[in-house]
Amino acid sequence: MASSPPVMNEERQQSQPSTGNSIASTSVQMTVNEAAYTIGVDSFTILGLIQRGKLNPARAPSGEIMVPKGELIRLLEEGR
Amino acid sequence: MLKRKGQVVGSIVPGSTVRLTPGQWNAYTAAFEAISPQFDELRQMQRQVDKLPHTILEQPSSSPDTVNTITAEGIEWQRQAQLLTLPKSAIFLCRHPTENEFAIIQQFPVESAYAKANGHGEILLRSADPRQLVREYAGWAQHTLRFMASNLVSKAQRVAFEQFPEHNPGRVIRAISERCMLAVGESVRVMEPMRQTTRHARGIGV
Numbered sequence: 001m002a003s004s005p006p007v008m009n010e011e012r013q014q015s016q017p018s019t020g021n022s023i024a025s026t027s028v029q030m031t032v033n034e035a036a037y038t039i040g041v042d043s044f045t046i047l048g049l050i051q052r053g054k055l056n057p058a059r060a061p062s063g064e065i066m067v068p069k070g071e072l073i074r075l076l077e078e079g080r
Numbered sequence: 081m082l083k084r085k086g087q088v089v090g091s092i093v094p095g096s097t098v099r100l101t102p103g104q105w106n107a108y109t110a111a112f113e114a115i116s117p118q119f120d121e122l123r124q125m126q127r128q129v130d131k132l133p134h135t136i137l138e139q140p141s142s143s144p145d146t147v148n149t150i151t152a153e154g155i156e157w158q159r160q161a162q163l164l165t166l167p168k169s170a171i172f173l174c175r176h177p178t179e180n181e182f183a184i185i186q187q188f189p190v191e192s193a194y195a196k197a198n199g200h201g202e203i204l205l206r207s208a209d210p211r212q213l214v215r216e217y218a219g220w221a222q223h224t225l226r227f228m229a230s231n232l233v234s235k236a237q238r239v240a241f242e243q244f245p246e247h248n249p250g251r252v253i254r255a256i257s258e259r260c261m262l263a264v265g266e267s268v269r270v271m272e273p274m275r276q277t278t279r280h281a282r283g284i285g286v
Contacts (some may be wrong), residue, residue, distance in 0.1 A: 044225075044226065044228065045169060047231065056108060063234035064234040
């Protein structure tokens with residue numbers, strides 16, 4: 001499906017420039033699409049990981065699910 | 081476009097019961113465009129999930145010479161049927177090579193960061209009864225799709241409230257919510273519009 005990187009959220013744009021899909025280049029929280037792109041999966045998988053308790057989400061004021069950067073790092077480190 | 085005494089009173093959003101004025105319609109269009117690619121993905125996923133019970137019945141087990149395997153948790157599972165095709169992964173019903181056990185396994189591209197950390201195949205569910213397993217997975221996938229739809233509504237909500245606060249964004253979001261819920265097989269139900277200022281001030285706990 002979508003091969004281009006998702007639009008970064010405002011917080012990320014203000015804090016640091018994006019350098020591709022490196023987690024280290026992202027700010028505190030990512031949208032579901034951004035998180036999916038970062039670890040090479042799809043948004044369905046990210047939401048499934050949240051439902052299975054493998055990722056702990058945060059919420060934006062609009063109610064949109066956000067993925068804390070630290071959660072993605074923990075997910076990858078625990079797998080190794 | 082419906083008119084009353086010469087005045088435009090709005091038109092109904094497809095897939096919803098909500099009638100919008102021209103100004104609200106602009107807000108709706110902008111908010112829906114923000115989620116349009118994911119909405120299409122959602123509908124495509126729903127079509128696949130709807131077919132899940134039939135997929136298993138229509139696809140015979142592979143013969144030994146055509147068996148493909150997926151390694152998960154150190155076991156080379158035999159693929160029995162492909163259940164879902166996702167943008168960056170696929171989900172299979174697999175059989176244990178030696179025991180009477182089946183598993184739903186998600187297979188990721190080997191080059192993805194997730195696969196490098198967690199392995200190429202990840203077991204989602206396992207059971208001795210493949211039909212029960214597929215039914216259970218279908219329910220689980222449906223739940224994820226509802227979650228996805230709800231998240232799309234929240235994303236659209238942000239756009240509507242930020243960019244069109246003067247055009248009754250709550251009504252616009254109700255139209256989008258109904259459309260998203262209908263896409264995942266939910267009957268239309270009214271969602272309370274967000275009170276943006278209050279929620280911004282208080283924040284939302286996880």
